[in-house]
Amino acid sequence: MRAIRQHEFGGPEVLVHEEVPWPVPGPGEVLVRVRAVGVNFADTHTRENKYVQKAHLPLVPGQEVVGVRADTGERVVALTKGGGAYAEWAVVPEERCVPLPDGLDDDQALGLLVQGLTAWHLHRTCGRLEGGETVVVHSAAGGTGSLAVQLAKPMGAGRVIATASSAEKRQLALDLGADVAVEPDAEGLTERLVEANGGRGVDVVVDMAGGPGFDASLRALAPFGRIVVCGIASKEQNEVRTGHLLRHSRSVVGFWLFHTLDDPERRFRAPLADLFARAVRGEVRVVVGGRWPLEQAAEAHRALVERRTTGKLVLDVADA
Structure with missing residues (x-):
């Protein structure tokens, strides 16, 4: 073959x-x-x-x-x-x-498997999104990011802030349901995120890249805010001081998809079934x-x- x-x-x-x-x-x-x-x-x-x-x-x-x-x-x-x-x-x-259910085509199913399942867990399992909270989705035009933007409000977000590297990608994020889209450059990112949230810190950040953007996003968190890491596209590791977390009541949470397979019925099949149903109803699209x-x-x-x-x-x- x-x-x-x-x-x-x-x-x-x-x-x-x-x-x-x-x-x-x-x-x-x-x-x-x-x-x-x-x-x-x-x-x-x-x-x-x-x-x-x-x-x-x-x-x-x-x-x-x-x-x-x-x-x-x-x-x-x-x-x-x-x-x-x-x-x-x-x-x-x-x-x-x-x-796969009838009504779900191959591309939709494929996109929901890794990226969709990741986005679902970023909000529900790791971010523990609560009603009305503000969510920042980095790389919002990518595979995971585009689905995380669409799922945020149905899962309880009150406001969705997207970042993407070009005007076209930021427009895509807005078309998918983000309330505002800003540039992702690390310099000034903390201030842009806070400004986009009306001068207040944000509650949940979904980060796929790491590097300086992670540090800037961490500083933008409100008390009890969470930053969820699901990738290191920049290939730059970050170090977080426990004193910073304590002083600001902030949390850093990691997510690796394959850990869901330790509990496949609850963390793999059930979330996928939920995603498939949403896609068939037209609530989310890959x-x-x-x-x-x-x-x-x-x-x-x-x-x-x-x-x-x-x-x-x-x-x-x-x-x-």
Whole structure:
């Protein structure tokens, strides 16, 4: 079968389109004929072996697919285990394989799996959003950010402040439901966020980048405010002083999607069912910002890391 495989760590050029052996499911696993694959920032970190989980070569990248189960013929969305998604066929743990309802197309399902589930938990599980609070969503035009903007008010936010790197991306965030959108540059960001909230500190910040923007956002929090970290796109780690947290009654919370699989029914399947229902009702939509055939995975990675995209990025496999 055809797949993208890498034999070394490095830039997008290490992603090679080649023939690889078919995967064989083991106990508790199912074989899925892949229709489309999601491209995520985590994939770019894995490509360089800088992700939370260390990778091993040779590697077929990717961890989210939409396709058809070989054994039942059901249309499903699924998370793989340790890669293997950038391929015509993928083996996935059965507990990570979720049937799709009628009325939900492949792209919507794919976008809700990683980005949608992340956005759901950022608000509900980690941010513990309360009625009327102000939420800041950084990278608001991206895959996770665009969904976090849409989910914020239905989950209780009173005001949504978005940041995005261009006027076009900020307009997209406004179109998706943000009340105001500001530039994300770290210099002056604290003041812009407070000004956008009527001169008051903000309650919840969703941060995917880290670096100086994290520090500026932390300073913008009101007492009892929370900043939720779900990515380090800047590749710059931050240090937080406990004295600062104590003095200002602020909290820093981390989120890694794969911890939801420790409690799959409550933290994986139930939130996905809620997201699917919202999407079918038209309350939330996945913004598809780019599509590439499987063999052009390297170009998809370049576009993502160069910030040339919005929304969900997809590799088409069915027609590869």
